[in-house]
Amino acid sequence: MSPGRFASSPRNRTAHEYVLTTLRSAILGGTLKGGARLVQAELATELGVSTTPVREALRDLATQGLVSVDPHRGAVVRSLDIAEVREIHELRTTLEPLMIRRVIGHLTPDDLAHVEHLQRAMEREPGHAAWIDLNRGFHAALCRPADGSRLAGILAGLRDSAIPYVNLALGASPQHLHKANTDHHTLVGLYRAGDAEGAVRLTLQHIDATLVTIEKAHDDGLI
Secondary structure, three states, X not given: OOOOOOOOOOOOOXXXXXXXXXXXXXXXXXXXXXXXXXXXXXXXXXXXXXXXXXHHHHHHHHHOOOEEEEOOOEEEEOOOOHHHHHHXXXXXXXXXXXXXXXXXXXXOHHHHHHHHHHHHHHHHOOOHHHHHHHHHHXXXXXXXXXXXOHHHHHHHXXXXXXXXXXXXXXXHOOHHHHHHXXXXXXXXXXXXXXXXXXXXXXXXXXXXXXHXXXXXXXXXXXX
């Protein structure tokens, strides 16, 4: 473990939040690459915390699809699995239209104001890790009327599983960020207008574009 490997992070939060944010940023930023072992005791020493918040953070990262737990190697940063990318794409393109048609028209003015706030924050955010967090919140906010439903839970899990691949897409194709921001801006307008079919079409195009970017980068040997 090399000293100073992790970027400094504000400590005005719980130890668990600090460790989770630090490790997540390191994974999405490429400091911790696919296949890297995450040893609890070493991480605790490097981050200046006990092993308990490290263990909790690794559990959360596994839930988000960024870390896998191997019975022999312990926690490991997940590597690209193109078959998983395609399966997530297939499931999301099937389920996202169901969610859109279920919730559109039921978002309150406050809901829409919050969605728009996140969309504008994404336009201003140059960092991939922070942008991905905002993106996660943006799509969750669009599903707010369905909170607690099985569909919302399934889609939240799929979006979390897609996080490392979205990050790879952004790294492999920087222009993807600008296109995604443009799509999000248009999507807010479609939700405000209650245009379910327009929102479905754009969402599917949005998901398809990410898959195409990842597949091309994979075929070119970039990821």
